[in-house]
Amino acid sequence: MSSRTRSARNRPARPRSDRARSTWTRLARTGLGRASAHRVRVAAVASLAAAALVLTAGCTSSADDRTSLVTRQQEARVTVVGATDAPERAVEASRALFASSPVAVVAPDGDPEAQAEASDEARRLRVPMLLAPAPAPAAGSSGASASPAPSTTGSTTDSAAADPTADGTADGSSTVLAAELERLGVDTVLTVGDVGALDATGVEVVTGASSVDVPEAGSPRSDVLAVVAGGDDVAATATARAAGAEVEALPDGVVDLQASGEAIDALHASTTTATVLIGASFASVPDPGWSVAAARSGEQLPGGGQRFFPDRRFVALYGAPGTGALGVLGEQDVAATVQRTDAVAASYDAVSDRPVVPLLEIIATVAAGAAGADGDYSNELSAESIAPYVDAAAAAGQYVVIDLQPGRADFLSQAKRYESLLSRPNVGLALDPEWRLEADQVPLRQIGGVEASEVNVVSSWLADLVASKGLPPKMFVLHQFRLDMLRDRSTIDTSHPELETLIHVDGQGSQPDKQATWRTLHDGAPAGVAWGWKNFYDEDAPMLSPEQTMADVSPTPDLVTYQ
Structure with a gap:
């Protein structure tokens, strides 16, 4: 894990002498700083069901009319992959990043080992990774998972002949999975682990990776930054990497981009133009478009991050310029006012349990x-x-x-x-x-x-x-x-x-x-x-x-x- 994943809240306050090198320093030279350059990043989250503009160079259909692998251009500058459960988030990521794919990799929900292997395969094949709901316990098994059917590496089955209700997987998640396989135009599903029966008519199910041909690569989504909250979105993250997106994992416990100096640094440094937010916590963000644009601006308060409270304490001088009658701020010139404010704020450093930021109220x-x-x-x-x-x-x-x-x-x-x-x-x-x-x-x-x-x-x-x-x-x-x-x-x-x-x-x-x-x-x-x-x-x-x-x-x- 990179140094970016350390929480800004755990970083010590900057020494007083460092405040002059704050990110606000740039604003003295640039006025609005980088905020103007990022206005174009502010956008509402568009519906994932809207029609997509896709890049198709090098992705034409072959003679046998197999589905082409086509990555999806982002319709909105910010897309949220924030469904409640991981299988639905995997589907949302697939919808956001792929228009079509002849191959998909499927692993069972709740099986970390299978998902880790499936993630590697999805990235190798450059195709979406999806999750099947964990098989329901077999009758009389006292809660134990049903044993998977014997299989031979490289073997295939036609899921059209399978009973989708046989192992209890015909719930909402399996229906969503089947719909996504159909939307992608999947011809072949590579399964890793016990995914049960797939309700996908006419799709070849392969249990051994050696039998799967690597599809012709779609245009990589190098213009997309995928920001992942939490560590349990293996499938959605694998899909983002398979599509060619840049991936940034947030520090543990961080769901607010404005609260993390590392997240702000990462978004600001990225040259991508679109962002996919992956994690159930992002579903509750009131304005994801603004949150991303603000983080991409790179501007931070002393000590890191963009949130005021409860991370910091402010100490201010109050008054009107040019007169001391309305407060101490006006008792001296501009330079002396800034110096005096810094000194008054510094008197709180030893007694405050938070980093102290000087403030002028004019x-x-x-x-x-x-x-x-x-x-x-x-x-x-x-x-x-x-x-x-x-x-x-x-x-x-x-x-x-x-x-x-x-x-x-x-x-x-x-x-x-x-x-x-x-x-x-x-x-x-x-x-x-x-x-x-x-x-x-x-x-x-x-x-x-x-x-x-x-x-x-x-x-x-x-x-x-x-x-x-x-x-x-x-x-x-x-x-x-x-x-x-x-x-x-x-x-x-x-x-x-x-x-x-x-x-x-x-x-x-x-x-x-x-x-x-x-x-x-x-x-x-x-x-x-x-x-x-x-x-x-x-x-x-x-x-x-x-x-x-x-x-x-x-x-x-x-x-x-x-x-």
Whole structure:
């Protein structure tokens, strides 16, 4: 097993000095980095039953009208082979990678030794490998498998004369197998192990490989990467190799491409243009097309992988560029801000049980006391003025969150102002409902709030942006220190795989009061959200040290912000 199969979660955090060499560094030079180059990889999973465009060079029918061996071009950029049981996954792989084949290799489900031998034969012959359901126990056998009929190496039988129900194999799996043999146009089946009787009319069944001629090779599917989760998909994997596909096995226990640095490295390094995901676990992936495209982008967080929580802890400076009145982020220039953020994050290295990532939360739209020319009581910074912070953070291996204080505007219209920045892999989005006001409200006179429906509109737009550009997941932050700031909070949609939602508790003052707010806001929160805690340099009494923050705040925060 290659080094790629080691889980990223077991790798130590990068030394602080290595953060400057993070994969985000490339973004400072390339803007969108490689994400744009991978947009073409984003596609919905097409039906395996759709008509295929096939390569037929060198695969014409012979004089005796035997079936040609024809590999299949991929209709979709991503295909999922994710049926519940291995025999059906074997069929799905065959459908995905072969249009036709005169020969197929069949082994019994549940027989590892036979499957290993069958895998070798399928790859030698360059034909699909399929699985027959294990024979049912014979009557009165007390659960023992029926003994296989005597056979002679190289012998053949005509399965048309066999009774498909004789050994109990005429179930759903055997029906699927028979249908696939018919679809492929198989003339000869090479069996390895006790596969029972095959319900395949007119097919020659051979029990010895020496009697099987190697078919004329179909066009190899060298443009396909087969990603295999788990180690029990011998047949589907053998079919992928037989078709000429590149095969990458995921580390043990990994089913989320975004969680594995090794998987991301492998997909990024591959020059293939199509992907087949093999494994039952892939059937539950909400958006396989995006997941593959994001992994192929190659962008990773410090420490490896693309998932934020619970693999990492973030430590942030908060504020607006050019002014210290709104937070410490604006107390110094861009370069000094990045250095200060790195130093504050480093103070958590010794007390955090996870790798620590520095973060900048930049207030992009600032709630204002005056209506302004547009009447929305919000001053919007230009994306161009924020870009130097994003560039510098990317070069230093830091993440950035764009914070919105919309006044009387709505969150979506303001978020769209920063689409160019949000199209970068290291930039997420924060909504600050305290400053989301009604038409008759003014900042600092009322505390605002937002309906869950508006939050969901923004998260859907952001998730679509991530998916359309093949970007890694984004952090989606919701600020809150009163329950009515996020109205109908239980209906907030946290199902987008492209986003990882965090509720940031912004309470300030005495520690007992802050702890009470922290506990209150946890009650009834949407399932699966991460949590952020804020330390105020001037307003807290007292402000917690890094050691106290990790020890006294329970549950331990995923993000700690300094203002």
